[in-house]
Amino acid sequence: MRDSKRLRSKTFLFAVVAVLSNVLGNFALSQGMRHFGSVLSVSVLSFLSVLANIWVVSGILLLVIWMLSQLSLLSWADLSYVLPITSASYVLAAILGAVALGEYVSPVHWIGIAMIFLGVMVVSRTTPRTVPVRATERSE
Amino acid sequence: MKWLLVGLIVACNTVGDVLNTHGMKQHGEVCDFGPSGIRRLLRALARNRYIIGGIAASAVSFFALLALLSIANLSFAVPATAASYLLETALAKFILKEQITWKRWAGASLVACGVALLAFH
Numbered sequence A: 001m002r003d004s005k006r007l008r009s010k011t012f013l014f015a016v017v018a019v020l021s022n023v024l025g026n027f028a029l030s031q032g033m034r035h036f037g038s039v040l041s042v043s044v045l046s047f048l049s050v051l052a053n054i055w056v057v058s059g060i061l062l063l064v065i066w067m068l069s070q071l072s073l074l075s076w077a078d079l080s081y082v083l084p085i086t087s088a089s090y091v092l093a094a095i096l097g098a099v100a101l102g103e104y105v106s107p108v109h110w111i112g113i114a115m116i117f118l119g120v121m122v123v124s125r126t127t128p129r130t131v132p133v134r135a136t137e138r139s140e
Numbered sequence B: 001m002k003w004l005l006v007g008l009i010v011a012c013n014t015v016g017d018v019l020n021t022h023g024m025k026q027h028g029e030v031c032d033f034g035p036s037g038i039r040r041l042l043r044a045l046a047r048n049r050y051i052i053g054g055i056a057a058s059a060v061s062f063f064a065l066l067a068l069l070s071i072a073n074l075s076f077a078v079p080a081t082a083a084s085y086l087l088e089t090a091l092a093k094f095i096l097k098e099q100i101t102w103k104r105w106a107g108a109s110l111v112a113c114g115v116a117l118l119a120f121h
Helices: A003-034 A044-052 A055-076 A078-086 A088-099 A106-122 B003-029 B034-048 B049-071 B074-094 B102-117
Strands: none
Touching: A003 A055, A003 A078, A055 B003, A055 B034, A055 B074, A078 A088, A078 B003, A078 B074, A078 B102, A088 A106, A088 B003, A106 B034, B003 B034, B003 B049, B003 B074, B003 B102, B034 B049, B049 B074, B074 B102
């Protein structure tokens, strides 16, 4: 299986991109929304001003990258592999919250985060793909 | 009402992921990540009915989560997503025919328990 090493590193790279873009995208969106108290007002103008916010724009862009990298991962790897692996975003989000935002993370939460991390480690030791998949993209 | 939304979130999230996975497997491995490759990918995805259904289901799940967060707090909403890890692993086995080894089950269970623990303070 000469292919499996290539598959592993490609999967690892895309999982890192998916996790980073997910966490940073949500972070940027929540930063952007914090500037606007109640966003659910009826005014079109206030809605547009939310969209013009640099945090919101970069958050949406990052979430588009997340969606595309997640779909790409699913094009060659198992759902039962991708799903637990990308839950590493909970771990990163908690660390980011604690370190960058100074949020309090309770001991129970740290135990939960450790369990998620352990789950990611266990699943990452399985082979990413157990179903047959087309090797190349269908041409137009 | 709360539990109705929880059920809707889990169901749509699960259905969306299974449809997206099936659609992407049908599309084939994505290899070209240049600008033209991504454009071609987007065009192919917009025509794939599984992907359209999958993204629609994910969107319903997302808005149901927003609705749930407006009537309940995060610590109630989080365990809902925990259940979907095990449900999706089961569906990956029976519908997508993936080989779920004990390591996959163990990992998915650890993640599900870990996410459920985030509900407690």
